[in-house]
Amino acid sequence: MQIREELENLIAASIAAACDDATLELAERPAPALERPRDLSNGDWASTVAMRTAKLAHKNPREIAQIIVDHLPENNMIASVEIAGPGFINIKLTPSAFQSVAARVRAERFDFGKGTLPEGTPRNVNLEYVSANPTGPMHVGHGRWATLGDAIARVMRHAGYQVSEEYYINDHGVQMDVFGNSVSVRYMQLLGHDIEMPEKCYGGGYVKDIAQGIIDRDGNKWESVSDQxxxxxxxxxxxxxxxxxxxxxLTGFGTTFDTWFSERSLYEVDENGTSPVSRSLEIMNEKGYLYDKDGATWFRSTDFGDDKDRVLL
Structure with missing residues (x-):
């Protein structure tokens, strides 16, 4: 149990004791709800429970705050309590309260802070991140998302979730054809052909390196075939x-994935002549979620709270 939870339990026990001896008369008992003071000179933790209880108890918030302070159980966590402003309860902790955390960390080691999810909480989480197009090397920006995604996965596992990390490979679509054409033009240029790079292309130096690698392996094998x-x-x-x-x-960066999901697999046709994408579109159309406009197929995402409908095809 962490310091915040222990303090909240103390305040809850104080409210319960005040209700038991009728010092406070409440139809329902409020949550302690601790928060960090903006000015740490006011204390380590603060509670607004007295102000939130005023209407229920029909008392002045500062009076309620005093009642709560007077009913606090004996403990070795709280060094001092001060009632401030309209009814803030400001709490300063004892040195031993902080030291107990360090002792707990040393005792529990890697299990420190490990969570358990309430019964019935969905535990399986698929976390997809990075997923950069396979049309070029990774750059610093991708490292940012790798760091964030990896950290989220670790924190969620520590909290009790079963996390699967996924890299969605965008290997279907126009960008892949543009990539292939870019390498093809560089290949022909390296073999002495006077060809300009198309306006829509990948112009990075790595494209030329790939083309040179093909020449090193295959020579001019691909020179005489059709462009397509x-x-x-x-x-x-x-x-x-x-x-x-x-x-x-990513492996060198320390980020690993459980699943590398290929976008192409969504378009693979089975023995019935359908694919996951075609079956999905058929179902969506049957439910009335699709419509045709301006030469495109649209998804009625506004039916689900989106600010505008989205183009699918």
């Missing part, structure tokens, strides 16, 4: 190379 065949082949080669680099970078 080369783009498709290079898209897969570059994709796998970047995905491996992303995995390596």
């Amino acid at each position: 065949e080369r783009i498709e082949a290079f898209r897969e080669i570059a994709y796998q190379e970047m995905l491996d680099l992303i995995r390596e970078t």
